[in-house]
Amino acid sequence: MSIERTKPLYLGIRITWYVLGILEALLALRFLLKLMQANPLAGFTNFVYSITKLFTVPFEAVFRNFRVQGSVVEWTTILAMVVYWLIAMAAVKLFVIGKPISASEADAKIDQQDN
Secondary structure: OOOOHHHHHHHHHHHHHHHHHHHHHHHHHHHHHHHHHOOOOOHHHHHHHHHHHHHHHHHHHOOOOEOOOEEEEEEEHHHHHHHHHHHHHHHHHHHHHHOOOOOHHHHHHHHHOOO
16 A cells, blocks of 8 residues: 555544644633633633634524523533534544555455454
């Protein structure tokens, strides 16, 4: 198997995990800022909220926010983090499925599945 044929697959997997890592970090920051009652008018807080809003909007109607003395437990953000992680896992699996293998490797894997 040629390294040149597997290199794009490896690169795709690394890029997927990198993008997910950035998204998960931003969503975690959003969750913590809401939980700790950060000032939404502060520049950093506003920046995090505005970037992550796009990624939390699809999940807004799923759960209600839970408030305790001004702190917000935003379940929407947790759900978004889980869903985007699952999407990244599925994308990585697709990259792995696309990995070229030899006929003998394929035969061996099929034989393993039969046992």
